[in-house]
Amino acid sequence: MALANWLTPVEPECDNDDSPAVEEILGRIEDVPPGTKKMFEVRDRKVLVINDEGRIYAINGLCSHYNFSLENGTYAKGRIRCPLHGACFNVRSGDIEDYPGFDSLHSYVVTVNDGNLIIKTTEKKLGSDRRIRHLPKMKQCNDRPVVIIGGGVATATFIEHSRLNGLITPILVISEESLPPYDRVLLSKKPAATGEDIRLRKDDAFYEERNVKFLLKTSVIAVNHKSREVSLSNGETVVYSKLIIATGGNVRKLQVPGSDLKNICYLRKVEEANIISNLHPGKHVVCVGSSFIGMEVASALAEKAASVTVISNTPEPLPVFGSDIGKGIRLKFEEKGVKFELAANVVALRGNDQGEVSKVILENGKELDVDLLVCGIGVTPATKFLEGSGIKLDNRGFIEVDEKFRTNISYIFAMGDVVTAPLPLWDIDSINIQHFQTAQAHGQHLGYTIVGKPQPGPIVPYFWTLFFFAFGLKFSGCNQGSTKEYTNGDPETGTFIRYFLKKDKVVAVAAGGPSSVASQFAEIFKKGIEVTLKDLKNSSDHTWGHLLL
CATH class of the missing domain: 3.50.50.60 (FAD/NAD(P)-binding domain)
Known part of the structure; x- marks a missing residue:
């Protein structure tokens, strides 16, 4: 098998890096056959090695966003995309090219000698999992800002x-x-x-x-x-x-009688989040709104609150994904002790003698005890x-x-x-x-x-939500105008893939569970690759990395 002995990364060296050189054996070349990638460890630092049909690349093995392993990420022609939230890195330079996240990764020189994979770097570069991109020297400018x-x-x-x-x-x-x-x-x-x-x-x-x-x-x-x-x-x-x-x-605010009582909170700034965190232990918390903010806050407060109830004005939470997916998420919340009032609307709030909210009145006449009301009902x-x-x-x-x-x-x-x-x-x-x-x-x-340079490729929407730091959803693409859905898996168990189609072509993907399909489709959309309803029906495993090779 012919192999390129080594490939020099294009990343500039760390500024003022006069730290000692490091040259160590990572493993054997047969550990990373062509078309695969493998995580190694060097001095407690995770390094991901990629064999792209004989070209060997090596970068930090953890995504710079939330330190998630890139080993199972989607690799496509010089770019690797994190399976968690979709951040994407150039494997030659380590530069971050798609988001979320900010920092880039280190890339490393790897040689192949007598079948051994040998990393050549410095102690400074092995000292961190990420780097800030080098800034050219700033020129003096006195223009208006x-x-x-x-x-x-x-x-x-x-x-x-x-x-x-x-x-x-x-x-x-x-x-x-x-x-x-x-x-x-x-x-x-x-x-x-x-x-x-x-x-x-x-x-x-x-x-x-x-x-x-x-x-x-x-x-x-x-x-x-x-x-x-x-x-x-x-x-x-x-x-x-x-x-x-x-x-x-x-933030959009409640417009009902009693909405000026104390202990009614909205979430937009860090100070507001801290107030909610400080108030909630041992309290009866009610979250108004069952979209991302309301559900995420409910999951964050459930452990220490006396109780948490979510009021949803739709039959199931997270309606944008479909009622079956919302039901599956709700069942998982209920297993954690969170209660729900479904297809319900708040019509009034009542307070105690101290002017603090104490009752939530629903349209159906039901009254809920409340010490802390958190509203997540959208923004303008x-x-x-x-x-x-x-x-x-x-x-x-x-x-x-x-x-x-x-x-x-x-x-x-x-x-x-x-x-x-x-x-x-x-x-x-x-x-x-x-x-x-x-x-x-x-x-x-x-x-x-703003400086007259061409944009770095098309924008592909990608978002995620996470509950109890244990389960959640990932979404890639845009389902506006979609006319058909195709689902693999069982939404009520939380392990599923839902495809949104327009003219029998996939335009968006939602996934729950361990699947990396959302991040795969972020790259598929970016590259303009078409996936049809026929492709979905013919797929046995609903993994799509082969389309990117």
């Missing part, structure tokens, strides 16, 4: 990619948050986590080196595109060279401050942008949950998608187009 309104994950990703792509203009982020960007996904899954715990970049020097400043606990109240300035809640004005709006959404776009700005909004209040995230006003862009944008792979002219990974992809793409 690029102003970003909103400090979420789209903003964080834009900062990284725009700087990597050569943008030297100062960046000013104006945010209502008390911290620079953090992992908002964890608010509903791990509400006790502090802001410092979940910051995406924990070192302020990261932003200082990139000439990024933050104006925190501040909101924008008006935009004047003619003078290119924004008015702030503190009475000041800021001029911009280019403006990016990434304000996300505002945070665009009220744009009234009179001339920036075009749709009839729901979302900002309309084109494929380059440009608004109808010159020098003003928008991204993330606040926009409705084209989704070309699905022939959708404009759609609002409110998921972490998609917001990151928006930030990445705008980080290219």
Whole structure:
């Protein structure tokens, strides 16, 4: 068998890496036959070796998002995609190319000598499972800043990619948050986590080196595109060279009698998550809403609360996936002691003598005891401050942008949950998608187009939800306009694959259980590979990695 002796990764060496060289035998080449991959361990560091028909690649073996093993990830022509949440890495460079996550991985030189796989690296590179991509030296620039309104994950990703792509203009982020960007996904899954715990970049020097400043606990109240300035809640004005709006959404609040009582909580910021975490032990908790936020909060609080009840206004929770999938998830929750009120609506709340909520009144007359009420009933776009700005909004209040995230006003862009944008792979002219990974992809793409570079491939929506840190769902694609469903497995057991089809072609996939089909289809969609209803019916195992070889 002819083998390439080694392949040099394209990753630049760690900055100022004068640490001792490391050269060790990983194993035998027969341990990794062509077309396979295998995890090895070097000095307690997991290293994944991939044999791509004789080309040997080696990278860190854990995904930089949540440290999940890449050994069972989807490999396709130089890219490996995490089976958990779909983050994707270039195996030659280790660079992250698709989200979620931020950090890239180390790639390693591997040689084949007398049948032995030999890794050649340094102690510094073996000292961590991830790396921050190298930033070219910043040039001095005194232009008016690029102003970003909103400090979420789209903003964080834009900062990284725009700087990597050569943008030297100062960046000013104006945010209502008390911290620079953090992992908002964890608010509903791990509400006790502090802001410092979940910051995406924990070192302020990261932003200082990139000439990024933050104006925190501040909101924008008006935009004047003619003078290119924004008015702030503190009475000041800021001029911009280019403006990016990434304000996300505002929580939708209950509009029933008693909704002003104490101990009624909404979840958008880390401080609100911490309040919920501090209040819930030993209390009767009611979660209003059975979509992602309500269900994730219920699972996070169930262990320490006296009781947790979820109020769903649909016959089963998580209706977007189908009632049978929702039922399967509900049964698992009930096994954990969580109660449900299905097809129910809150019509009033009552309080005790201290002004704290104590009763939830349902439309059917039923009354529930409650000490802590958590509402997860959706969001509205945070665009009220744009009234009179001339920036075009749709009839729901979302900002309309084109494929380059440009608004109808010159020098003003928008991204993330606040926009409705084209989704070309699905022939959708404009759609609002409110998921972490998609917001990151928006930030990445705008980080290219703002400096005039072509975007790095099409956006493929991918999201996940996790309950009790034990089971959940993964979804890839876009099922808007789908006309048919095909299911493999049993949704009520939680182990299944559901395909959504349009014109007998798969346009989206939902999966529960250990299946990596959602991440496989993220790559299938990205590469424009067609999977039909006939293919689904002919598949014996519903694994699709062979389409990517």
